[in-house]
Amino acid sequence: MPVAEYINFMLERMDDIIVLTGQHIQLSFIAIVVAIAIGVPLGILMTRFPSISSFILGLANAVQAIPSLAFLGFLVPIFGIGSTPSIVMVSAYALLPIVKNTYTGLTGIDKAIVEAGLGMGMTEQQLMTMVRIPMALPVIMAGVRIAVVMAVGFTTLAALIGAGGLGQLIYRGISMVNNRMIVAGAVPAMILALAIDKIFSFLEKAVTPRGIR
């Protein structure tokens, strides 16, 4: 019974899988935090300087288009091997959905509402913090959710440059032509991605202000 074999194989390697899953989560988490820390302010900045917005979106799009393996190859000479280049790469890929959604979320607000805010004497800052950001939060969170799922997927590549994570089992399985090994890495990575997607869809609802749910 092949399925039982696969399951047995995974159960035997449970300790390994748990450690690697922990690494995987850590790597994607750091990458996502970096991407949010850069992406959200960048999106806000773009609303202030609309002239740069198309340039930044174009740049983020271009990054997205670089083949990930090649990208990783470029980063190794700069950052060496280990977790740093992996985090940089994953952040770069996760940036686009975050920047894009932040920008569209902030600018997609009904003109009448913006005008009401300004007409009542809000400063640009107050309009941003009291109106634009709270109203854009669901859209921003949707972007973060896409980015997180992407990050979990891309982090499997981290194993190539010795950063660990579930990718390690996959690559080992490929080089040893051991399907059970590949599955032992791929299945937990999938489960992780789905679980995180669920968690973030819940978060997305939680941050949506009651009045616009």
Add this chain to the structure above:
Amino acid sequence: MIRFENVTKKYGDTEIIKGISLEIKDSEFVVLIGPSGCGKTTCLKMINRLIEPTSGRIYINDKDISEMDVIELRRNIGYVIQQIGLFPHMTVRQNIELVPLLKKWPREKRAERVKELLDLVGMPPEKFMDRYPTELSGGQKQRIGVARALAADPDIILMDEPFSAIDPIARTQLQDELYELQQKLHKTIVFVTHDIDEALKLADRICIMKEGTVVQFDTPEAILRNPADDFVENLIGKKRIWKQPEYVTAGDIMITNPVKALPSRTLAQAVEIMSESGVDSILVVDKENRLLGIVTAEDIRSHRDKAKKLEEIYTSNVFTVKPDVSILNVLRLMSQKNIGYVPVVDENNVLKGLITRSTLVNLLGGN
């Protein structure tokens, strides 16, 4: 007091405000009206500087607003726009207390003000305070919009088509409420609308605009009586007079070709004329069409000799009115004297027309 001095606004080469000068007095309710693109909303938004004029100056209480701090200026002017202007992510309370919050009022004072205002617009605070705009009807939202504009007790309130997205029944009620509110609060209100009925109902003065200019700026009465040109006449509509009886004059509704006869006619001829025209009275006029008196079918019946002339029997003490008399006065005269018809004559007693009970009935019937 708000004063516009030669204000213009250009977008590129198109001049959408062409040198407007006008003055809005304290506690005055002024309605800006005109077809879309006439510049009424632009004018409104120039008062709180959401739009800056290309040239000219705007003064509030003799202070040039372009020299004021724009944030401070806006916080001291109430602003109401269509219902969409409420912040959907904020509760009713948060929406109302927004300007006081921006002005850094202490919490207790804000809470008190919210309750006061909800009471003022007739929405029980404990019931509505914590609702979100999506949980309110269109009319309720607009009441909150008005309450929000009043929150920091500004002297001036700008309203940009506030009731246009609301169903007609709720709109009528909101208009009545706003009118009553204004009787209590005496704010200076500048109100933009494209609905002439709304303007006539609410305004102390109406500013009629067309293609970036002011066509007429006057009281509703004066505009109804003396429309400045065809454009204004069209805007207020010919039917307008029927809705406002106090502005309808005898000349507007009189029959202009009443049945009349010279005094030299015989009674027999008069009977023939009356039966031809289906009336029961005949006006007696001289050759210059001056009114001499009246003869009714009743009068004729009481005379056997049908060869008699009208001049022998007509009643000369007839109640008449001038063409510019309000129909309300005509009605009063008719009911006081218990008469069925009133001839309309000019100052030389020349017959201009006739008003009968049936004319008035037709008028009330809307014809």
